[in-house]
Amino acid sequence: MHYVTPSREVLAETLLAAGPDAPTLCEGWQTRDLAAHLYLREHKPALGLGMVVRKLASVTERAISETAERAASPAGYEALVNRFVAGPPALSPMRISTIDKSANLIEYFVHTEDVRRATTRWAPRALDEDYADALWEELVKRAAILYRGVDLGVVLVRPDGPRHVAKRAPVSVAIVGDPGELLLHAHGRRRQALVTFEGQPDAVALLESADVGL
DSSP states (O other), X not given: OOOHHHHHXXXXXXXHHHOTTOBOSSTTOBHHHHHHHHHHHHHOGGGGGGXXXXXXXXXXXXXXXXXXXXXXXXXXXXXXXXXXXXXXXXTOGGGSHHHHHHHHHHHHHHHHHHHHTTSSSOOOOOOOHHHHHHHHHHHHHHHHHHTTXXXXXEEEEOTTXXXXXXXXXXXXXEEEOOHHHHHHHHTTOTTTOOOEEESOHHHHHHHHHSOOOO
């Protein structure tokens, strides 16, 4: 099953339920800023360069801020979220299934949890087994990049058995959790990720202080 479309819909529902002024796990962003980011990355992809090229960051930040400001009212916010959930433009590469999955499956899961877990009361979602497998598959593809800043070996371990060596080193730490929780840890949401660690105490402490994620 292709999970991107239902993931987009769940993210949109989560954003709408939270309203425009709710907190998120994205530092400095309220829900309207996150909605602006999601919309602009598909409709004005050139702005996405600001997420990876520091010199262009101010341009991207300004576009997100201006779009979010126009969505400050409930009506404006709902309109922005509805434009996002309608999908990318007709000629966008993200209309291609393989690109859509690579670009958006993890993006939508993590940002849904960015809204859900920014509140004081939340519980992890029970994910469909095939959906969890799809998230795991995408995590495995990029785990080496996400943990490149860690001066340790890193092994990702699912409670149901599968494991993946994200980085090799003389000293390693195993991070144990369900695929969604491992994804959140790998994307820097460490305080909210429900994972456990196996390894030497000093190695675990080094992992917990390391630069993880993009």
